[in-house]
Amino acid sequence: MTDVLILGGTGWLSGRVARRWTEAGASVTCLARGGRPAPEGVRLLRADRDDPGAYDEAAARDWDEVVDVSSRAGHVAAAVEALAERTAHWTYVSTVSVYADDTTAGADESAATAEPAAPGDEYDYAREKSAAEASVRTALAQRAAIVRPGLIVGEGDPTDRFGYWVGRFALAGDGPVLVPDVPGLGVQVIDVDNVAAFVHEVGRTGSAVVANAVGDTLSFAGFTALAREVAGHTGDLVAADPDLLAESAVAHWMGPRSLPLWLPDDLPGSATRSNAAYRAGGGRLRALRDTLERTLADERARGLDRERRAGLSHAEELDLIERVLIG
Template identity: 35%
Template sequence: MSTEKQILVLGGTVFLSLAIARHALERGHRVTVASRGTTGEPPEGAEFVKLDRATGEGLDALRGRAFDAVFDVARIPAHVGPVLDALAGNASHWSFVSTISVYKHFDAVSDDLHEPTAADSTDPSLEAYGASKVACEQLVRERLGDKAFITRPGLIVGPADRNDRLGYWPLRFAEGGEVLAPGPRERPVQWIDVDDYASWLLDAADTGEHGTVDAIDEPLGFGAFLDQVGDALTEHGVLAERPDLTWVSQEFLLEQGVNPWSGPDSLGMWVPTPDYDGFQTRPTGPAVAAGFRASRLGDTVRRWWDANAAAPQLKAGLTRQKEGEVLAAWHDAPVGEGLAGLDAERRFAVPRAETPAYDG
């Protein structure tokens, strides 16, 4: 166990920031959680400070206090500057959670970034998300220098993901029957486990890691991904037999109104290929060099199942009724039916990745 430290988590009540606070407490650190307190409860044992970045409420309660490590998941640049003014001078290490949505291109791996928004921008729109995170990164680097560790996650998965992008698949497998799968099988899919991420960020604070790296595990083909989900559930005693997978072309899925990525009528973790192949194949080497170690997918699936098995219910995704309609249409469709009549904007209207770590 590491020496007790003073830890500040800006957020600390939802998903990644909650996991960071929880893991820090388990390591024996003294943890302060600062948030609006409207999206959830901080973990037991943490000090709570009410903080509203939009108004500045709560900053005085933190001003002048010293912290060994600060963790922030903010997305609005105007909410970052005042916190840095109040805390940067007394923070030994600053971990900022950004996003791979800072990159301009998703069809191939590229390091070209969006132009940043203004440092005082308050635009909360999804369209400004990547550019806003670029501006947030710049503010943190300017104030913290080599005390700043900036990580850019892709899809963060785990039991408390409010979008249930990973969770769609173990629950659907457990229900059995014919399962709609988004072809082709070799389509890449990439993620990071929320507990692995939280543990790594705390380790990085201990070792003084700094710089900017992507936060992501090695990609898998979608077929291998679903095979490993099935393996995990079988080994865990959830499945007696594997469900039947029907691989449906992405063109037909889009034509039938199935949405990529997340939300209503979506297939979790699916985005079109090749337009998003770069988004799903970011390099993992820099994160590994900075100390990141990933769980096996089977362990991530089992953690999700154990956390949700008592009352398994998806918060997002494709309904069984919609899935049945699409499967019926697929079986009746003429060979070769696809995207005729759909323009490019309709075919690949996929939102930029939004980090589920953000909790306001």
């Protein structure tokens, strides 16, 4: 039987990875603090990765596969030091945010990454991931896979970004919906289940691939058209000038009072990363319509007009629409 250790394993993506391995017949252990339950059939090894002895019990045995998703370079370095010699293969889930340049369209995995963070540096997500990748590569070389997802989407998404749009179209019905007036904006997403399946696949095969786990690029207009169709929206789209949005303190990409997936126009390389290595490594892409339908069902279950971690409240949106229409 394959023995798998997932450092985490109780979160949104890592929980799905754990389930993939258990469904494949593996014996799966999750090392986590225990604030959330482990998936069914998974052993939970309680440990705080800030503690010096966090990996002592895990390091007392051998593993066929270790999976880590941490964005703390110190956590990854300590895990590698404790476990690298006790595992046959390691998969580190990084991010496309690790790249130093977001201005080159179509860049692949050979693009330069951010300067690795050093101990004691102020936290920077890209630099932490870069340092974590370096720890894994240095210790495990050809026994490690580096998976760099882009925007992960689908049902259960705790960030509320992708689901904002199909949910908002459903909430609006025949009413107006505010969108950014950015004709050149692109969207590049990947379903959470596709990422989990790929992480399982590279672990199963012992692959040493470095791959951007990203979907195909499509226009924002094409994305919203499909989201509207899935949601049954028949109202108007009200396009807001980016300058008006900035003046109204509407944020890019994520967080409260934002328009999710809207990117600044000085990042032309974002949402255009190559997924050739991902596809060559066996990665698959769920049809976007399917992902939107699943996401909409999840949005309805959680409440279309709930307080969200990302996006505009309905009241904020209607206020901005009035400002746009008044001119």
